[in-house]
Amino acid sequence: MAKLSPRLRTVNKSLPPYTLNEFGPDFPYILGREIVYLLASKGKGVLEGSEWEEIFAHCIGADWKPSNVGLDDVVLGNTAWGAKTVKSGVKDFRELKKIRLISGRNSIVYSYGGIIDTSADPNEVGGQVLEIWNERVSSIREKYKHLRTVVLVKSNDLSQVAVFEFDTIRYDPELFDFSWNTNGNLVGFDRGTDNKRFVWQPHGSQFTIIEEVPKCSLILKLKQPEVLDKAKILDAIGFDKSWVTVEKRE
Known part of the structure; x- marks a missing residue:
């Protein structure tokens, strides 16, 4: 008699809100509107990291919860995002290849x-740096099933931006080779290759991860708006001196 395989009940998997990098048809227009408003109200192409966190949360209908760890600034259901911004001087963002993301101080x-010693075994030090990162990732994954990083690459004047995301992962130190460079910084490469993945600066402990820009990145080109007239806005909301209370310490 042939041995039968048992029939199992279907297990509902804990799925993320949407497939990686498939932000939805309205996302680019909501994002574009937010950036154009920022340009019109500020009068300059400056978009800080915290602003990007809040804008991205608004675009996907998530909660903005600024985090000290920096890996779960945006939360939607079972998924958390760390939001990063980085400038690029590349003329056409379709040509973007790699970007450097400052990823905390390790x-x-x-x-x-102990002490910082650039004569120490670089692979040992590199392993320690990665384990600090890994512990940080693990602590967030205890709370959220899915953990991602969403990146906004921006031109100097915000006339062009690219958006993409990737799963935030732990790194096995055994898969990388580390060495000290001429500046006294620690650099990590995919083992057996010249593909640079990490840079760690001993003084300041800044940890940088080098990420490839996926071909499926969303690219927006934005028309520069006229700057809003400050005097007209204040007049429209009825501002006068009574809105300001002045106090002095005795």
Whole structure:
């Protein structure tokens, strides 16, 4: 008699709000409107990291919850995002290849004790730097099933932006080779290749991850709006001196 395989009940998987990098048909227009308004109200192409966090949360209907860790600034259901911005001087964002993301301060002195020594085994130090990152990722994954990083690449005047996201992952130190460069910084490469993945600066402990820009990135080109007239806006809302209370310390 042939051995039968048992029939199992269907298990509902905990799915993210949407497939990676498939932001939805309205997303680019909501994002474009937010950036154009920012340009019109500020009068200059400046978009800070915290502003991008809030804008992205609005675009996908999520909650903006600024985090000290920086990996879960935006939350929607079972998914959290860390939001990053980076400038690029590339003329056509379709030609973007790689970007550098500052990803926190990984202090091996604080986490492991001892001192910074650039004569130490670079692979040992690199392993410590990655483990600090890994612990940070693990602490967030205990709370959220899915963890992503969403990146806004911006031109100097915000006339062009690119948006993409990727899963935020742990890194196995065994898969990378580390060495000290001539500036005294630690650099990490995919093992056996010259593909640079990490840079760690001992003084300041800044940790940078080098990411490839996916071909499916969303690219927006934006018309520059006229700057809003400050005096007209204040007049429209009825501003006068009574809105300001002046106090002095005795």
